[in-house]
């Protein structure tokens with residue numbers, strides 16, 4: 351059974367033990383990173399805010415560790431998702447994607463592309479539980495693809511934003527295909543989904 355993680359949960363279970371200093375030591379940073387990977391190997395983020403909060407603590411490397419850990423449990427690599435990875439039959443062989451869908455492959459790449467390369471132990475204050483401001487807009491802040499789509503950014507822009515990251519695309523079955531993203535974009539921009547905010 352997959353559990354749901356929230357910002358208060360991350361603060362209590364992972365960050366609470368590291369509130370003495372504004373800057374984590376290398377060892378503490380490694381502990382936090384491995385705790386996050388372990389946590390997300392069998393859970394998913396409650397909402398977009400939770401994933402954005404978590405992204406402030408992640409690097410492309412730790413994010414890849416998360417994807418691999420989830421893949422080992424056959425859970426979609428995108429941490430907002432609780433679906434299983436997809437299976438495809440090709441040339442008589444089953445191939446497994448590390449995502450549930452093309453759309454989540456894109457979401458995941460878009461997120462990974464923005465993650466900071468700055469080591470966690472050099473990011474001042476990101477682990478502090480007392481000063482977190484959800485509207486904080488600094489170098490560790492990320493935008494999610496879902497937000498872009500809600501804001502009606504064209505799929506051409508999104509494709510070009512993710513294109514130069516293809517070398518890091520470890521997915522085997524969903525690359526080079528934006529069909530689902532186009533369909534999703536079409537759906538939200540034609541207003542069929544009335545709960546979308548603009």
Ligand SMILES: [Zn+2]
Nearest residue numbers: 426431450454
């Ligand atoms: Zn998914």
